Amino acid sequence: MDKEQQQEVMERFFDRFDQLHDELSQFWLDHIFLHWDWWIAAILTILPWICWIFYHKKDSTHRLLYAGLFSIIIGMTFDYIGTSLGLWHYTGKVFPSFPSWSPFHYSLLPVTIMFLIQVKPHIAIWKKGIIYGLLAAFIGEPIFVWAGYYVMTGWISIFSIPIYAIIYMFCDWLTKRESFERLSLDK
Known part of the structure; x- marks a missing residue:
């Protein structure tokens, strides 16, 4: 050809x-638009960010947002792969888009990761990653399956544990980088 x-x-x-x-x-x-499930999804997209604005550690705002942005990018990438392979799909969308469910990728995932990064920073990163993976896979996913937003067609929640854990650990690791140097106009 x-x-x-x-x-x-x-x-x-x-x-x-x-x-x-x-x-x-x-x-x-x-x-879908303006039906009860749309309203819940819209609230789940906005409310976590409102909570984050009021309760995040102010002197770490940029580091946390950096981690949050990367969680969005990584989550969207994995989501695209999973939906393309027919492993899951979503209903009750806030926007008519393929494939993602915006309340999760643009709000719940980054905000929960940013909150967890700033809470109990002395706990080992791998422990918090595993805890996050377990909570997201065995509490978060089943709630959204039960509510009808998330339909698993070839996926089981246990597969999600290492994915969530790795996303969390990578984002936590990003917040601890000291290698940023100020940009200057001089060459």
Whole structure:
């Protein structure tokens, strides 16, 4: 297959994806937007950040946000892989998007990680990572499965433990870096 044929095939895939997204957007407007599950998801997207604004350690704001941003990037990457492989999907979306569930990736994951990083900093990072993985996999995920937001089609919660633990440990490690140097205009 030459490059021109590849481009034609890829254009057909993107046209189908665009059509599917249009259908999802219409379904979202008709059946999800402003319904009770949408309101809960919207609150779960906003409320954790409001709590974080008032209760985070103010002198660590930038370090914590740095860790939070990386948790979003890593979580979204893993989520894209998992949904692409058909291991899970979401309902009750705040936005008609593929594949992520924004309350988790943009709010619950980063805020809980940032809170845990600043609480009991003397506890070993690996212990907190395992605790976070266990809580997220065996309490968080089942709650969202029960509520109907998260549908596992080829995944079991025990697989999530090391993933959550590693995401937490990496983000905690990032907050402890002392290698940032001020940028100057001089060369």
